[in-house]
Amino acid sequence: MMNIKLFISTALILLSTLLFSQNENANQVQVTKFNAHITELTTEKTALITENKSLNEEITKLxxxxxxxKKEASSSQKEISEKNEDIINKMEKDKETGKLAKKRDKAVKKNEKQMKEVNQLTNKLKKKEQQLDKNNKKIVGIDKQVEKINNKIKKLSAK
Structure with missing residues (x-):
């Protein structure tokens, strides 16, 4: 009878030890998975930060x-205004008027090209700034995910 009680007590101790060990292993597996996820998110964050550095450089150049x-376009607009004044002041002289009109037309074409370039650069700058903003939002999201996972790890480690 004593042997049976001893056997049952030993079996219960072994069973509880086994269950505790399995629970510890399950927690360790979860912690490992969480750490792998954090590594993955950190890698993505690093790539985004690198891209942001490049975008910031491009934005500065743009x-x-x-x-x-803009300065060139502004100066050519001043030039156009000056030519228009000259045309008005020298209307009596047809030859000069024709030459000045041609110069003004050239200045207008040059200004149109410059304004087109200003618009293109403005659009390019907007796109880069939007990409930068998008990347920064992703980084914030990743940081929040990492924080949640770290909290889960702390809870599991505390058990």
Missing amino acids: KAELNKA
Whole structure:
């Protein structure tokens, strides 16, 4: 009778030890999965940060180009205004008027090209800034995911 009680007590101790061990292993597997997910998210975040650095450089260059193009367009608009004043002041002289009109027309074409370049650079800059904003939002999302996973790991580790 004593042997049976001893056997049953030993079996219960072994069974509870086995169950505790399996629970620990399950928690460890979950922690490993969470760590792998964090690594994956961190890799994605690093790639986005690298892309953002590149985008910031491109945006800086585009802003400089845009400012230069705006200055050139502004100066050619002043030139057009000056030519128009000259045309008005020298209407009596047909030859000069024709030459000035041609110069003005050239200046207008040049200004149209410059304004087109300004618009293209503005659009390109907007796209880069939108991509930068999108990447920053992704980074924030990844940081939140990592924080949630870390909290889960802390809870599992505390058990």
